[in-house]
Amino acid sequence: xxxxxxxxxxxxxxxxxxxxxxxxxxxxxxxxxxxxxxxxxxxxxxxxxxxxxxxxxxxxxxxxxxxxxxxxxxxxxxxxxxxxxxxxxxxxxxxxxxxxxxxxxxxxxxxxxxxxxxxxxxxxxxxxxxxxxxxxxxxxxxxxxxxxxxxxxxxxxxxxxxxxxxxxxxxxxxxxxxxxxxxxxxxxxxxxxxxxxxxxxxxxxxxxxxxxxxxxxxxxxxxxxxxxxxxxxxxxxxxxxxxxxxxxxxxxxxxxxxxxxxxxxxxxxxxxxxxxxxxxxxxxxxxxxxxxxxxxxxxxxxxxxxxxxxxxxxxxxxxxxxxxxxxxxxxxxxxxxxxxxxxxxxxxxxxxxxxxxxxxxxxxxxxxxxxxxxxxxxxxxxxxxxxxxxxxxxxxxxxxxxxxxxxxxxxxxxxxxxxxxxxxxxxxxxxxxxxxxxxxxx
Ligand SMILES: Cc1ncc(COP(=O)(O)O)c(C=O)c1O
Numbered sequence: 001x002x003x004x005x006x007x008x009x010x011x012x013x014x015x016x017x018x019x020x021x022x023x024x025x026x027x028x029x030x031x032x033x034x035x036x037x038x039x040x041x042x043x044x045x046x047x048x049x050x051x052x053x054x055x056x057x058x059x060x061x062x063x064x065x066x067x068x069x070x071x072x073x074x075x076x077x078x079x080x081x082x083x084x085x086x087x088x089x090x091x092x093x094x095x096x097x098x099x100x101x102x103x104x105x106x107x108x109x110x111x112x113x114x115x116x117x118x119x120x121x122x123x124x125x126x127x128x129x130x131x132x133x134x135x136x137x138x139x140x141x142x143x144x145x146x147x148x149x150x151x152x153x154x155x156x157x158x159x160x161x162x163x164x165x166x167x168x169x170x171x172x173x174x175x176x177x178x179x180x181x182x183x184x185x186x187x188x189x190x191x192x193x194x195x196x197x198x199x200x201x202x203x204x205x206x207x208x209x210x211x212x213x214x215x216x217x218x219x220x221x222x223x224x225x226x227x228x229x230x231x232x233x234x235x236x237x238x239x240x241x242x243x244x245x246x247x248x249x250x251x252x253x254x255x256x257x258x259x260x261x262x263x264x265x266x267x268x269x270x271x272x273x274x275x276x277x278x279x280x281x282x283x284x285x286x287x288x289x290x291x292x293x294x295x296x297x298x299x300x301x302x303x304x305x306x307x308x309x310x311x312x313x314x315x316x317x318x319x320x321x322x323x324x325x326x327x328x329x330x331x332x333x334x335x336x337x338x339x340x341x342x343x344x345x346x347x348x349x350x351x352x353x354x355x356x357x358x359x360x361x362x363x364x365x366x367x368x369x370x371x372x373x374x375x376x377x378x379x380x381x382x383x384x385x386x387x388x389x390x391x392x393x394x395x396x397x398x399x400x401x402x403x404x405x406x407x408x409x410x411x412x413x414x415x416x417x418x419x420x421x422x423x424x425x426x427x428x429x430x431x432x433x434x435x436x437x438x439x440x441x442x
Contacts, residue, residue: 003029004037004045014055017046021056025065025076034076036066062171062193077190090395095421098395100230100374102264103415106345107292108332117327128320129153133330137285137299140333144268146275146283148301152311153321157261157286160300160310161223162188164282167309168255169194169220176214176222178206180376180409182230182259183401185223198404201232203370204240205273212247221255222248226270228262228289228372231402231411233353235371236271244273255306256281264290264336266371267346280306290342291332297325349373355419356412359426365433373415377429382408388432394425 007020024030036057037045043053057074060066068074090096137151154160165175171193177185179198189196197214199222200207206224215222224244226236248254256274260283274281282302287295300310314320336342353369360367360377367377379385382398389396389410399409414422 001037004042008046012046013048014052014059017042017048017053017056018059021060022063022065030076032076032078036074036076038073064190064193091390094390094393094395095417096395097413097417097425098397098411100397100411100413101415102289102293102373103349106348108335108341110292110294110328110332113328113331113335117324117331119324119327122323124319128315130323130326130330133326133333136330136333136337138301141283141285141299141301144270144272146270146272146301148275148281148283148307149304150301150307150311152300152307152314153326154284154298154300154310154314155318155321156296157259157284157288157298158184158188160282160284160286160298161185161257161259162192163310163313164255164257164284164300164302164306165189165192165194165221165223167306167313168280173220174214174218176206176211176219176224178224178229178232178234180232180399180403180406182225185259186401196404200406201229201234203234203368205229205234205236206240206244208240208243208247211244215247215251215254219254221257223257223259224273225259225262226272226283227260228265228374230261230372231374231397231399231409232376233369233372233374235266236273238271241271241273245277248273248277252277252279254279258283260285261289262372263287264342264345265349265373267343267350274302277303279303282306282310287329287333290336290345291329295325295329295332297321297329349415352414352417352419352422355422356414356417356426359422360429363426363430365426365430367412369414373413375412375414376409377412378407378409379433380408382410385410385429385432389425389428392428394428 003024007017012020039050039054039057043050057066065077066074067077134151154163174195174197175189176197176199178201186196197217197219199210199214248256256277258272258274260270263285272283274283280303282300284298284300286298300307353373353375356375357367357369367375369375382400386396386398397411399411
């Protein structure tokens with residue numbers, strides 16, 4: 001193989017071999033699915049020890065670049081190794097129901113907010129958190145019955161989740177995520193070298209028995225979405241939360257993480273399975289859907305060890321969240337609370353989601369979505385449905401990136417879908433799902 005010959009000349013150690021293979025994966029010379037030589041053969045060809053060759057593969061596996069093991073063979077992973085920024089290409093004139101974005105009309109204006117901000121000059125060593133913001137967030141969590149040791153500010157929900165995972169897990173550890181679940185989380189876990197153990201969901205969240213099996217199989221952490229689950233739209237009920245807490249009672253060292261990205265997408269209060277767990281836990285609340293994704297701020301609460309580790313990590317990295325952002329978030333959240341924005345916006349999204357679900361149901365088509373603005377619609381053939389809808393002017397997301405064992409489906413974001421449009425779309429979908437009439441050939 002040519003690349004092996006190139007590497008032979010370079011006289012590399014394990015890290016060097018891994019980096020050289022990584023470079024070839026990144027520029028496409030080693031495409032997804034490409035089989036790599038067995039450890040022994042690679043070692044022989046490069047005149048290195050089998051330990052060195054195995055260690056190179058191990059490093060690539062941890063970064064999610066290759067899959068498989070030495071015995072069954074190693075190959076380049078299917079997931080893109082490049083940061084997976086997912087922006088579906090939507091042709092002009094096509095309605096975009098594929099991107100899971102909030103309706104910009106429902107977000108507060110940052111321009112008018114910014115004009116009213118009074119931002120102090122802040123230097124190194126100054127207090128890094130705006131106390132009024134921390135107090136507001138503590139009260140916000142408190143209203144949902146969530147009391148942690150402290151509130152830590154981070155740069156968005158996914159940043160918070162990554163920091164909690166890094167605080168407790170090592171590459172190779174297994175993490176439970178929902179099936180279907182948030183594609184970006186899946187890619188994040190893979191990139192961190194964590195193993196994904198998918199657990200199915202229904203309208204109420206993770207299913208307790210499959211969760212128990214995943215914990216028995218050695219899962220070290222569980223990431224779940226208490227409301228507006230993406231893409232299935234589950235909403236954790238108090239009953240399910242109790243059932244899940246009962247299951248994790250026997251696994252006190254497992255890390256429970258709740259991805260609460262859904263403020264503003266579901267009428268409060270929020271049920272929690274993580275809060276009060278006897279082991280490590282965190283609820284990561286992102287206000288992105290309520291006050292806009294661009295503020296890049298989120299709030300982590302949890303037990304003392306978890307929150308302290310996350311706080312220390314953040315201090316050593318970014319240092320603190322800019323006072324400009326903190327004050328903007330404080331202003332927007334105060335305004336939201338004064339106008340009951342959270343419940344109002346959630347009600348608005350519920351109407352749009354229900355309009356589509358009802359329109360589908362009245363045509364005999366089953367779809368899911370109990371909270372948030374996404375509708376999950378099982379279909380026999382994802383790409384056929386996506387393509388068909390596209391030719392009729394609707395862009396929706398294929399379910400593939402979101403699911404593991406869950407059957408094929410599409411995700412439709414109804415955040416900006418008017419009721420009349422929902423009827424048109426449902427009619428089109430129902431017509432497509434109907435079994436084709438038998439055609440008699442002459
Ligand atoms: C389930 C889920 N988690 C997290 C996020 C992102 O949160 P943030 O923008 O705060 O990182 C999203 C965004 O759509 C999401 O759907």
